[in-house]
Amino acid sequence: MSGEIHIPTLAPETLFHIGNISITNTMINAWIAIIIFLILGILIKRKIALRPGKLQNWCEYFLDLILGYFDQVTGDRKKTIKFLPIVGSVFFFILLSNWIGLLPGTGSITYGHNMLLRPANTDLNLTLAMSLVAVLSSHIFAFFSIGFFTQIGKFIQIKNIIKSIPKGPIAIFTALIEFMVGIIEIASEVAKVLSLSLRLFGNIFAGEVLITVISALIAAVVPTPFMLLELLVGLIQASVFAMLTIVYLTVAGSAPHGEEHHEEVHEVLKEPVKVK
């Protein structure tokens, strides 16, 4: 049995420096994923045809499978294809980097005093970067689909306050509530980033710690069920991240409802109550 249990730290370990740039073990893992995708991409790009080969067939099968799930959220294949550069990248990158983290060598090969390989998603910088890209891209898509001011109007509802002034105190009060709701919406956008990044980071990090501890206790056979579980967790986390991203993209791209409804409410409030 090993004498030491190297429990991964929350922060990725710096392996070496290139100039001022710190190279961490999670970066190495991400680069491995990049190289795998690059090789796969070159193979697919070179051999792509209308009559698919084995590799293209498998890739198309998986792509079509996930497109079906994404379609259930967007309700339209065209929208799904529009969001695919972000959502597809997020899904496949998270999935591959999670599964690479389960390969032998991750956590066991050391470089200096640190692990050489560590799952890329146990780095909060990466999960934060991805979630930031997901949430920001949802707003960028919204700017193009519903318009810049309509999208901004979801969060900063000053127009309603100005409109409500001649309508009376109740309308002003309602407009103020709407303004506050807009502020809460801004906070919810920040929460989206935090929840996406922390969820993925927490799950994968916990899995890595679990496998590290179990492997250190009993190296053979016992970690296998946990590794199978982590295989599933990797898939689930990739799916959750991708599905939430596509939900954010779809919701952000839809026009805000309620302006007409609010107008109706104001009209109703202005009318005196008739008692029979």
Next chain:
Amino acid sequence: MNIINTVYASNESVSETEVLATETYTTTGHGEETSGVVASLGINAQLFVFQLLNFAIVAAILWFLILKPLTKKLEDRKKIINDSLDKAQEVETNLTMSQQKFQEKIDEAKVEANKIIEKAYADSEKLSEEMKNKAKKEIELLVDQAKRNIQIEKEETIQGLKNETVNLIIAVVEKVLNEKITDKKDRELIEDSLKNIK
């Protein structure tokens, strides 16, 4: 930036695991120090930018080398299949229409053929009747002609025979009578006699 690197170790038994070292070291990429929760989670501006760059590279590779070509091919294939199905539907419709037209033409041809056959049958009946009549007439004519010829020949033969007989009788009588009667009287006598014989 502070990164807390904790290494746990177990000597003989895992239960006796204890902290061997808690090393706190500082990586000063740009000489800035951060602390608190953000630092303990390992968030670092430089690392964040590099991971963002990593993700951008992954996204670019995935989209331009894998997802875009695959989705394009899927769409192309879908379009081809839809076009083929539409064409097949069109061909099927045309085939049904052609079959209907073909059947109509066949029916028309059958009716026409029946009419032609009936007409041909009637014509042939008529023609055969005409031919029969014509042949009958010709046969009758031939028979009549033959009969006449036979009659003429018969008469000629009889006449010849008569003449021969007359000559024979004359010769016989001449021999018998031996110049008692002149030739003229003899002939007249014989002819009378022959007429009486008839």
